[in-house]
Amino acid sequence: MITENRSPKLSVLMTVYNGMPYLPEAVESILTQDFTDFEFIIVDDGSNDETSAYLKQLKDPRVLILSQENGGTAAASNFGLAQCGGEYIARMDADDITFPTRFGKQVRFLDENPAIGILGTQLACMGECRTGKSLNLPCSNTTIRQSLLKGKHALCHPTLMMRTQLLRDVGGYWKHRLIDDWDMMLRMTEITQSHNLNEVLHHYRVHRGSLNGSRMKEMRFAYDYSIDAAIRRQENRAAISPEEFRHSLSHRPFATRAFASLEIYARSQYRLAIADILGNAVWLGYMRLAIAALCQPGMAWARLKRMVGR
Numbered sequence: 001m002i003t004e005n006r007s008p009k010l011s012v013l014m015t016v017y018n019g020m021p022y023l024p025e026a027v028e029s030i031l032t033q034d035f036t037d038f039e040f041i042i043v044d045d046g047s048n049d050e051t052s053a054y055l056k057q058l059k060d061p062r063v064l065i066l067s068q069e070n071g072g073t074a075a076a077s078n079f080g081l082a083q084c085g086g087e088y089i090a091r092m093d094a095d096d097i098t099f100p101t102r103f104g105k106q107v108r109f110l111d112e113n114p115a116i117g118i119l120g121t122q123l124a125c126m127g128e129c130r131t132g133k134s135l136n137l138p139c140s141n142t143t144i145r146q147s148l149l150k151g152k153h154a155l156c157h158p159t160l161m162m163r164t165q166l167l168r169d170v171g172g173y174w175k176h177r178l179i180d181d182w183d184m185m186l187r188m189t190e191i192t193q194s195h196n197l198n199e200v201l202h203h204y205r206v207h208r209g210s211l212n213g214s215r216m217k218e219m220r221f222a223y224d225y226s227i228d229a230a231i232r233r234q235e236n237r238a239a240i241s242p243e244e245f246r247h248s249l250s251h252r253p254f255a256t257r258a259f260a261s262l263e264i265y266a267r268s269q270y271r272l273a274i275a276d277i278l279g280n281a282v283w284l285g286y287m288r289l290a291i292a293a294l295c296q297p298g299m300a301w302a303r304l305k306r307m308v309g310r
Helices: 023-031 051-056 073-081 102-112 141-149 164-169 181-191 213-234 242-250 254-277 282-295 297-308
Strands: 010-016 038-045 063-068 088-092 116-126 131-134 161-163 193-205
Touching (some): 010 073, 010 102, 023 051, 088 102, 102 193, 116 181, 141 213, 161 164, 164 181, 181 213, 213 242, 254 282
Parallel strands (some): 010 038, 010 088, 116 193
Antiparallel strands (some): 116 161
């Protein structure tokens, strides 16, 4: 009897660049999901550590390994997206841990709520020694959209499950070699409704090696450029390039630029504080929190309130 090849319900997409030593734990958290009707596409973005050797020894038939020269996460994500055959696509970071019930709960929710096209979950930060509490992200579509436009975290990329065709309809990820998830989330929320399951189903790893001032500056630029692009689309104005946007930022008044630099410093200290508190430098972490609060008391209060409850 001849049987037709059937596409899986879900495509799981992970990109990785030098993912060791955390990659095996992340991969295992995918392969042990309660929901099993998925393909797992891993794009190795030109790693030069032991990542490639680890990926080559994976034997699970659901796993497809793709490799490219290092081109950044956007290029790697689009490369992987082209291979996804599932109705839904789930994202995953190469150093996180996702809960075994996550996929099943997200698939069920999307099946039952066709108006929702992009679905996240609550998450908690995970350090070297301990795990924090839920970040209490908003759940309603309106609040998520408004928060993204204000540069406030409302969806967490590695927790997302999306309708694959909708992601393709918005063009996938942009082509710039910048942090790409904020732009994609804004584009998706322009054409579909969003939601977060109000349950922690993902641990987001924070470690000092991935957190520094230059990284935060790059991240804030990408977020701000994404928001500017979204507002321009909303107002039917012409798009500008990242270089043009960067030029416009450099011509702001001195006080505005100084305040923006202070905010970036405060955000960097806040992230390092979380890594320290959840690691083995608790008191240093609380000192960093105090510094962040002195630099940006409004931001510190808002984040503290979000972490202790709605």
